Amino acid sequence: MMILKVNGLTHQVDAEADTPLLYVLRDDLKLNAAKFGCGLGQCGSCTVIVDGKAVLSCVTPLVLLEGKQVTTLEGLGTISEPAPIQRAFMEEQAAQCGYCIAGMMMRAQALLQKNSKPTDEEIRAELQPNLCRCGTHMRILRAVRRAARLMDTADASPANHGSTP
């Protein structure tokens, strides 16, 4: 039994210590956003935020996450109350199939939390580990720039998770 903090809630997880975070998020916690893309840390579709940093959940074993805060896309906002980054991706229609998008958004969110006004070069460099096959890159870049502007007028931090048990 492992203890895992995700989106402000503490979970007891029945998984072995070597289990990559991705499978715990999807299989045990029934969260959809982090996606299996390669299991090798090569594509970024599994990206989540751990203690403010973008992390590839498919190659991060549970044992490394003790005492850390994991945030997934579900923890940022909801369909009715989207976070700035989610609003920005909706407003820019920044998806085709959308499979890579959750990972893109989490990496962008981590960037914007530490750098609220990134240059275009900084955004590209940050997103370099994440692959998109539909060719939605231009819209993704626009959405990240829009999110930076939206966060200027809103709180850039994730939505309030409520109290942590």
Place this chain on the structure above:
Amino acid sequence: MNAPVILDRRRVLAGGGALIVSFSLTGAFAQDQAAPAAAPKPAGSLATTPYLDSWIRIDADGSITVFTGKAELGQGFKTAFQQIAAEELDVAFTSLKVVTADTGLTANEGYTSGSHSMQDSGTAIQSAAAQVRALLIAEAAKRLELPVEDLRTEDGAVVSPDGRRLGYGELVAADMLHAQAQANAKLKDPSTFKVMGQPLPRVDIPAKVTGGAAYAQDMRLPGMVHARIVRPPSYGAQLADCDTSAIEKMPGVVKVVRDGNFLAVVAVKEFLAIKAMNAVAAAAKWKETAGLPKQDDLADVLVKLPSQDSTIFERSNPSAVGRRTIEATYTRPYQSHGSIGPSCAVAQFSDGAMTVWTHTQGVYPDRAGIAQMLKMQPSSVRLIHVEGSGCYGHNGADDAAADAAFIAHAMPGTPVRVQWMREQEHAWEPYGPAMVTKLKASLDEAGRIADWNFEVWSNTHSMRPGGAGCMLAAQHMAQPIAVPAPKPIPLPEGGGDRNAIPIYTFPNAHVVHHFIPAMPLRISAMRALGAYHNVFSIESFMDELALAAEADPVEFRLMHLDDQRGRDVIEKAALGFGWQKGQKPPQDRGFGFAFARYKNLAAYCAVASEVEVDRETGRPRLVRAIAAVDSGQVVNPDGLINQIEGAIVQSASWTLYESVTFDDTRITSIDWQTYPILRFDAVPDSIEVHIINRPGLPFLGSGETGQGPAAASIANAIADATGKRLRNLPLTRKRIKDAIDA
């Protein structure tokens, strides 16, 4: 979406609606409906599925459901279809919903491929909606005792001049919509459109950006188990030995499935299934055969394979005489669809019936294949499309569906989820075929093309199921089903010869298709099929000829093109780019232009691009691209722009980086390190897409029209930047560097 069934047949029948879906009542599926005897045929897929209630259902409470047999693959057509139906029915966009490909609910529209969705299904929905609206007005006229001409429709109701309103739900009764479609429905005047033509936001994006269940990969059925396949290490490998007794005792392992060369593990949790898969893979001893061609000699190997040759176009005008002849050979390697999410499917076998949730492009043909593999009646197999990661053609989707069905068949009652691993998708997906083209043309004294010769060598571009022999599970099981003989896809759409016939008017022209039946690597349909390489070849060669004729590339194309809509997109893209005759690109940069009409019968697309080449390293970068597209009547302009932007970026990736690699036995490009694709550092500074809307003209589709023009435009810009012509795809940094240094 997580519920096993979105809208099941029983609920359709019982759903409280006044309408009965025709094929539910008769027990026959949509594809079995007899087409009306008299010509002309109704529009789009109404020709094969003519009953209006196969497409549109109105419930007593006024709620409206639109059914399409096409599968949403991320192109966004679900939103476009909703716009079309809302427009022609005169209801609010948000008041209806669209149900996509499901053998239990929707028409058989074959595969979602070839940029056909708007043309086949969009056209059918538009016509059906217009006819349903007419039936509702006629019913209201009867009830209100008013002439039809006095009535109008508005927001889901028929309204009389004195303000009386009859809602569609009140009007629809019994089998009113169980009527055969007419050929010539009266459609709305495009100038009155309120919903069509608007850049409405896509209906699927909010869930996708907030962690909603949006994909087959996200399905979780009660009691579902996780399966992983242990594929052979190479084509044709035979399982010699595999002791799985210890693995079967691993914690959480439910079952090891072994049937001939088909090997799979099932576990209660996903990561346990992966551990068990790794253990089985380590235990399995395979006998492999070295049967792959030499990768370095691929073009030579292909042209020496036996081929069926046919002249597909011939034009002769002896008065045109060439003075100066040039020749060139272009090649394309095998290329991967490279879906970001490896294929996935969920299947459940209960009470003798199989249900498969799959991101296949063809629920009906896949159903036939799975039924054949399992020796079941197709009527006992139901395939429901659920979105997956973008596929761009025939990837592992159908195989994963067959895998899931095969395992579920051995575990009655239990829902089984199969998720392919990254290396399985890369090694086993059917690739876009390698191709060779040889071109030869002559210029007359005035610098015009006098004669044109084009030969293309290619496999077929579709080994899609229908037959089970196209599915890996059926090929690998103990009593395998043979791979069916490949067939060329007939013209006018064509496969290897798609877009092989030039759209330009040349006085003499000769086009030959060398169809190669032997398939050294597993291949099938990839976005644009042969058009990608044929347009790359034709449009590269047009620039070679323009250079020889000392003509501007845009002017040279226009000089040989009669098609007015083609001329319009060329002029639009050139104008948007700021193309000037005699232009001088900045240092180490080049300008390129290319154009095609997809399949010579669908959307028109021209692309102008600027590419920067680092002379020290050879590294190319697409700096900007300007496209113009004419896809007929536009339904959702932002959706169209999204498709073309994506086509340009994806085609840039194919064109600059991508080739499947292999040794004499195994595929060696098995992940993103060994099969690199475009990343953010290579994304252009800007892409602009200019739409030429054609109100009232047929939908032409847009999914594949950009692939060929983008490739050739980039190749032409590299030639312009370096002075060197590269003819072998991909146009890698090393090849460019070698050409510069040569």
